[in-house]
Amino acid sequence: MFGQKIFIGFLIFDIFGKISAILHKINGAFDENEALHKEFDHRTMHDDIRSLVGNILFKIQSTSCIGLITDSIYQKEVYMHQFIQSIDGRMLLIMSIKDSEAFDEKPTKKMESMLVSMKARNCKFYMILVTNGIQMVNFLRYSDSKRLLNTEANFIMLHDYRLFVPDLHYIWKRIVNVIFIRKCDVKHSNWYELSTVPFPASINEVYVSRIVNYWTMNHYRWKKTLFNDKAHQSLNGVVLNVAILPHTPSVFRHLGSDNRTVKYSGVEIGLVNTLSKIMKFSINFYEPQDAETEKWGHRTEYGNFTGLLGEMDTARADIALGNLHYTIYHLDVMDLSLPYNTECLTFLTPESLTDNSWHTLILPFSLGMWTGVLVSLFCVGMVFFLFSNIYYFFTTKNKPSVQTKPVKPKSLIIRDLFDDLSTCILYTYSMLLVVSLPKLPVRWAVRVLTGWWLLYCVLVVVAYRASLTAILANPQPRVTIDTLEGLAESSLKCGAWGEESKSFFTLSPDQVSQKIGTKLEHVDDTDEAIRRVVEDNFAFFENRYTLHQLRFQHDQKHHETKQNLHIMEQCVINIPVSLGFDKNSPFKSRMDKYIRWAVEGGLVSKWLMDAMKTFESSVDAPPQEALMDLKKFYSALIALGVGYFMSSVVLIFEILHWKFVVERHPHYDKYYKRIVFPTILESTPAKITYLS
Known part of the structure; x- marks a missing residue:
């Protein structure tokens, strides 16, 4: 009874907690709706915005598609004759945002499809005329998370202080070609300020805009270009944060000459250093705090990420290095560069040598060959016996039984070599072992048969000796697993890092891969994985370069052990590898161009050879041949x-x-x-x- 009362008490407490949470959410929704209504009431339309935007559109002739996002305040203005005339026959895609749209939940399919259509048609100019600052902030966050805007395009927005709060600073690291329009104070009430983000300078805790120009009386104050392609200009030494995860062959960590400073090398380090020289930016290499345990990271129950992916998800890093595979899983968190290499992912399996020395004598012939030799041995012995006794029978059956001398017992009469069956088997066996007969048979039929049998024995003996010599000279055959089918049928357990690898196998349409996926385990520690592989009950999944390194390190530490590690010959998958960029990064197209040049120029191949030069001795070399031992x-x-x-x-x-x-x-x-x-x-x- 006491336990039931406690359970009922906890149940009532939980119900009251849920009810209070719902009421708190409803009150919050009411407060937010009240704030939105106040914002709607205070919205005003600037009279000269139409002529200013029209002038900007008239000057920008390089784009063939214009995306217009507006609200109910400016919706009618876009159909005015002056505005339509400034479009000058270019494609105009218009999307109107309802006043009730808060973007805290999934927007309507019509709105999302319109944004997708603007990006698909490669609109190089976006004009966002939304007077509600709260609605504008939510729209930018939503469109950035879903990648619905082309961040490399030029943008015109209405200035609002809520767009520059610290929580929204990451947006202005991605949308850099933007002009904010703000009406000046009372003293210059007929002036409009045109400002932009302070790119490439980094935005600190306080956002400070950069003035581009002023507009008044249908003309600009200064003769300046409004839009400069900032992403394709020199970055003037701006510091980019590069989160790295040491992983072969992308990044190697090693100590400097003073044994204190940490230095990095590898293929991706060479790529980033080359990009920094071309684009003139500085690099701040750092490893995430939880890199040792979380490595690439995973999605938590709260929806955020840990490890390297967490750095990119929270926009703390501009570039991520860590052998990132070009997969949908990574693309949901960051942008990926043009693949610079393709890696073979396969398994590291235990290897054993077959100890077949005890039956070396029977290895030269197969089972069928041995069966044929033994059957022929017995059959030829019978043939020798029949030939010898049939001849004796036909030559003695018609002779008269006249005895002039004492007759010996029949068992003591020695007629010929092959008159007795046991003697026939013994002599044919000795001839097969190249042992000569004590004398030639008396009967000519048996002599002819003996000659052909000797020829057969010579052929068998020569073939046996040649095969036996080859077996003794060659190394012992190795028992290895080189196919997915063999791994699936074996009793080995499999391991890999992350749930993504397990999903790759379990969601595969191939039944063999699904069978491997059922016994695939998550592995955090590579040293523990190698130990389990050495114990002959585990297979580890990684790229071939990393497996070469792990096998080389194992051979260096445990060179006295007889357990060999084998890299499976069949590639499970050949997957592209890329650098990771901040989501909607404005540098992606420019960096992709330079990465392509590095690949075509052979720099990536050269860096890869330099990175793996240390592990060149880690190959599947057979033991020494032509060595006879006990x-x-x-x-x-x-x-x-x-x-x-x-x-x-x-x-x-x-x-x-x-x-x-x-x-x-x-x-x-x-x-x-x-x-x-x-x-x-x-x-x-x-x-x-x-x-x-």
């Missing part, structure tokens, strides 16, 4: 041991036969062991047997 001779020792064992068994059997059969025979005489005596059942004719 391990390869195990098969001969095993054969000798088998011979010892079988001979011992036969010796014991002969001793037992002598003790329990020969010595108990009634004709046995221990004083005349070498005398011939009958040793067969009394019901059969007597047969003479030699005693050894």
Whole structure:
């Protein structure tokens, strides 16, 4: 009962908490709506804005598409004759924002599709005439998060102090070609101030605009160009924050000559240094605070990111270096440059050498070959026996039985080498081992057969010796996994960094990849992953360059161990690699051009060769060939041991036969062991047997 009361109490407390949260949200919504209504009531339209905007549009003739975003205050103004005349036949896309649109939730599909259409038609000029500052802030945040605006275009906006709060400073690092229109104070009431963001200078805690010009009485005060392509100009030494994550072959971390300062090298470091020299900006390299544990980072339950992705998601970094793959997952957080390289992603698997030394003697022939040799051995022995006895039968069956001399027992009559079946098997076996016969057979048919059998034996022996020599000279075959099918069928567990890798396998239409995805684990520590690979129960997924480095480091630390690491030959996927830029970065198109030049000029290939030069010895090299050792001779020792064992068994059997059969025979005489005596059942004719 007491437990039930506690549970009911917690349930009531939770319900009241949810109700209070809902009421707080409703009150907040009412407060926000009240603020919006006050903002709507105080909106005013400037009379001379129409002529000023028309003059700006008339001077800008380089664009063929103009995107106009307006509200109910300026909606009618865009249809005035003077404004339409300033368009001068260019494409004009107009989007009207409702007064009730707050952009805190998903806007209407019509509005989103209109913004997408403006960007798809490559509109190089946006004119945003929205008098509500709160609505304007929400619109900029929404369009930036969804990448609905072409940030490389030129913008005209109405000046509002709420656009320059610290929480919105990241927008003006992305939209740099912008003109803000503001009506001056009472003293110069007929003047309009045209200002812009202080790019390329960085915006500190306080935003300070840069005056471009003034407009009054249908003319400008100074003869200046309103829009300069700031992203394609020299950056004048502005400092760009570059977040880096050491990862092969993009970034390497090492100590300087004083063993205190940290320096970086690698392919992406070379690219950024080249871009800084061309575009004349300074670099502030830094590693995220949680780079050691989070590395690239992941999305938390609150929707934000950790690690390197967190630096780009919060706009703290302008450029990200860390072997970023060109994937949708990364594109949701940042912009990616033109791919500078394509990497092979595969698995690092354990490798073992097959210890087949104990059966080296049977390796030269396959199972079918051995079966054929043994069957031919038995069959040829039978043929020798038949040839010899058939000839004897036909030559002796019609002779008269006249005996002028004492007749020897039949078992003591030695006619030819191949008259006895056991002797035939023994002699054919000896010829196969290249042991000569004691003498040639008497009968010519058996002689001819002996010659052809010797020719067959020579061919078999030559083939066996050649194959055995090749086996002894070659290294031991390695047991490796080189295909996805082999990895999926093996008992090895798989590991990779991040849930993105697991999703890649589990969402693949290939059943083999899905099977690997079911046993793929998230790996935080590469050292732990290598340890598990060495223990012969794990496979690690990474790019081939990183796997070469890990294998090289393992060989350097544990060169005395016999466990080898193998990089799977089949590439799971060849994926492009890019630099990471701040979302909607104005530098992207310019930097892409220089990156393309670096790739075409061979600089990236040169930096990649320099980065991997240290790990060139980490290749799949076979062991030393043509080296005969005792391990390869195990098969001969095993054969000798088998011979010892079988001979011992036969010796014991002969001793037992002598003790329990020969010595108990009634004709046995221990004083005349070498005398011939009958040793067969009394019901059969007597047969003479030699005693050894």
